Amino acid sequence: MTNISNPILRGFNPDPSILRVGDDFYIATSTFEWYPGVQIHHSRDLVHWRLVARPLNRPGQLDMRGDPDSCGVWAPDLSYADGRFWLIYTDVKRYGATTVQGAKGMSLRDFPNYVVTCDTIDGDWSDAVHLNSSGFDPALFHDDDGRSWMLNMLWDHRPGHGRFAGIQAQELDRATMKLVGEPTLIFKGTERGFTEGPHMYKRGGFYHLLVAEGGTGWDHAVVMARSPDLLGPYEVHPDGAVLTSAGRKDMEITRAGHGDLVELADGTTWLAYLCGRPLSGRERCVMGRETAIQPMQWGEDGWLRTIAGDAHPDPTPPAPDLPPAPWDIVPWDGRFDAPDLPLDLQWLRSPHADRLFSLTERPGFLRLHGRETVGSLFEQALVARRQTAFRFTATTSLDFAPRCFQQAAGLIYYYNSTKFYYLCISAEEGRRQLQLLTASPENPEGNSFEVLADGLPDGMIDLRADVDGDRLTFGWRAGGDPDWRILPDVHDASILSDEVSLPRLPNFTGAFVGMACQDLSGAGTPADFARFVYREGALSAPVD
Template identity: 65%
Template sequence: MIRNPILPGFNPDPSIVRVGDDYYIATSTFEWFPGVQIHHSTDLANWTLVARPLARADLLDMRGDPDSCGVWAPCLTYANGLFHLVYTDVKRYGRTTTGGASGASLRDFHNYLVTAPSIDGPWSDRVYLNSSGFDPSLFTDDDGRQYVANMLWDHRPGRNRFAGIVLQEYDAAARALVGERHLIFKGTELGLTEAPHIYRRDGWYYLLTAEGGTGWNHAVTMARSRTLTGPYELHPDRYILTARNRPDAPLQRAGHADLVEAPDGTPWLAYLCGRPLPNRGRCVMGRETAIQPMRWGDDGWLYTLAGDAMPVLEVEHDAAPPEPRQERTRFDTPELPIDFQWLRTPEPDRIFSLTARSGHLRLYGRETIGSVFEQALVARRQQAFCYTAQARIEVVPAHFQQMAGLVCYYNSTKFHYLYVSHDDAIGRHLAVMSALPDSPQADAFTVPIAIPDGAIELGVEVDFERLRFRYRCEGDADWTWLPQLFDASILSDEASAPGMANFTGAFVGVAAQDMAGTAMPADIAWFDYREREYSA
């Protein structure tokens, strides 16, 4: 069986391509560096994270990008012996740095293209395409000519800001868009038209888009035309996949899709989805990637196998069972293990090292947790409703402006942080700082707990919306639980002030801060992440 989602945890906006017997899916990474996750599979059921291509400063520098900006909606295609990766770097979401509503219609999107002969690279220097909107995709026609489609952003008052899909030819020799820009599709009354992908089949050009926003009204729309620039006629059902108005659907928020054809001719649709918490209705794992087979009808239109446009939880398919996930990560290689990322900066040597102390991840305390420029936070995705994570940390904070610890993190306004610090009153101590998006008290601190010097193990257990921290000092046989029960559901898109960008998902990892600017080190010996069944 294929069990959806195939890419659990924060893996939104899938773009899928087949090259021979190999399938690749590229997904958005937003403010997390390196940019764009690429998974590989040969059976559509088992997927392995193999690359993050935007790993150089000349390809991506997100310092200063607001939360949930950065890399949006990559498009991965293959033509002329090259992988082509198109992506957006979002620099402004229409909010001031303090979260006010000033200039809410003003946004900055910059679209780029890079190529590589192999999924492992080397990736070319980036080509600037345009800044007219986001979600760019590259289409190569049967005659070899290439075109870039993207949604068009209209900031003017009284206008539809999602103004439709525009198309322009790309000249690879000139490394630039050329000719006239065509508005080929204005969308349906559902609105928020984005995420275009174009395909050619049996003399038709098919246009796939996402509509309804990326929340509960999300949907996949299809249209077609005999000519590339239109006019495009809508699918008779309008939406070929959606869970909107269907609370019984096992996967919600279904939309933003891409199409691939298997060697036997079966069309498969990769799309994003969300799994709400049973008790709170919030999607702590963000938008995940699912896949299911489709069928071409006698009328030349695409349909789900059941004809109901519903996302499915399981698909019968010949595939091997998945490999068990690694539980303990030891930092004994010169490269950060691929499950982990950091935030925004293309200069990782300033925030961590894997060689400064053998067998350890050394964090260098930098700016405050939540900084949009340079913070030392290294984390991995939450990929199950119930998990245990823990880490062994050695840190010697000298004063209250230095701290390091274990963090459950969504963005700068949503996290729970168990940290070690020091002050004159209590000495070395442990406390939790929470950033609460739906509480009158934005920052909450627990009462500090005095702890002795030496290495310390910090742990967290998450069961759906319940989160508890624990610790074990050097020499202790047993763990000590903190008495507080924390709300894990705040680590979700849905827990937010209205109008703010919330497009990622929950992470768990380690962090260090030195607000005195002296780069206090904190050494991590290992990090555990173990998924499990619910524990009462």
């Protein structure tokens, strides 16, 4: 029997919404400030998955310039009705400065929710239609009577009201794409608090409401309640959490919560959910929140439970009884010899990619146009991929001729504006320098700067990052040299995790590694990258 190896979507892929249409399964996950918005993966056996679409890819659907770190696209929900796919999502524009439930101050935040549709999963999705801004984590439930309902958590900014007010429902007119009637608060949540991530299902004469509770850290949980009436009142599951790893930081799969159910053709039920994998001996998840899946079962009392009945995540559940369906995927070789950006890569916030990079201005190269500083919330020329393994080597080759200290380009290991390592080439008095810029919340000064090599030779320079758990080292060489100059300092890779953050700021993404370019002089001086190679596994493996 084949077993699934969780997580099925490795690296930053949180808040899964799972959907079956015929023999095809789809999972949509959050992308936060990374562009294009929303990742949709496709499978036919729940074992093998491929990235098939990033549907929010133009200004009429998503513009995140100015969105703070860990804001942007939250918790997309994917559904199917009237012969088309529906995607509903939040674009968080302002998060505020506190996440403490029950705090006494006012917390005004902006959570506009939008819907787009498409006839095919990988087609050209419609422009976004704004629905409401009353809270985040929207979802659509299409009832068997032909009516559709929008669910979302209700944000209550009034002092003393706890922020997370519960789950509200309001009818959506699918013909006009407008909400009708008045919203109803259908579920206030349990004592775990932080009630969010709603999904609705209908089974056995009940409406079953699934929510995430406990916050998205170590106490995260999937909780369910049911009612014979969609608008409630709802009875909470007698066991408490349906799935959680709360109190078990020693588990292989931790932080389990925020799930969604899918029913297979044979009637079996599966739960897709987010999870985290901490570094060995460290309570830090550098890959952020990932997506796992496991079978569930409905008891004689009509309540859903794990197969073992222990409400624990399963790192290796048995695969479903479906024909194996692996994808014939050719890995990207790291070269920029096509007119479009390789699917491995994304950028930050802006829908105007042509202002940030080009693959045609210098054929065979990714040209990054020098833009704003690392950490800018508006126009960063930063293109990167997710970290998906604890051990990897990333290398890049670039042609860059900076004229002053305001121009820089290089290899970046990045979480957000407050957490990154940037190995870059800049200039000082006409000489090219290799520099390391570091941002860490653990450094009271905020950023640190170090010159690693002065007077670099002209021409191409290769840069390298090696990560082994929480150990990070860098290297470089002049283009054409066979040997790497590995730098002696060992850096703490674990700072690029959700768990390391500035006080009271959201941290919901994961580590990326890639390329960046800045020009604060305003000249837009470009850097040309000949390749970018990411290899997982033993660091002793040869690197070209």
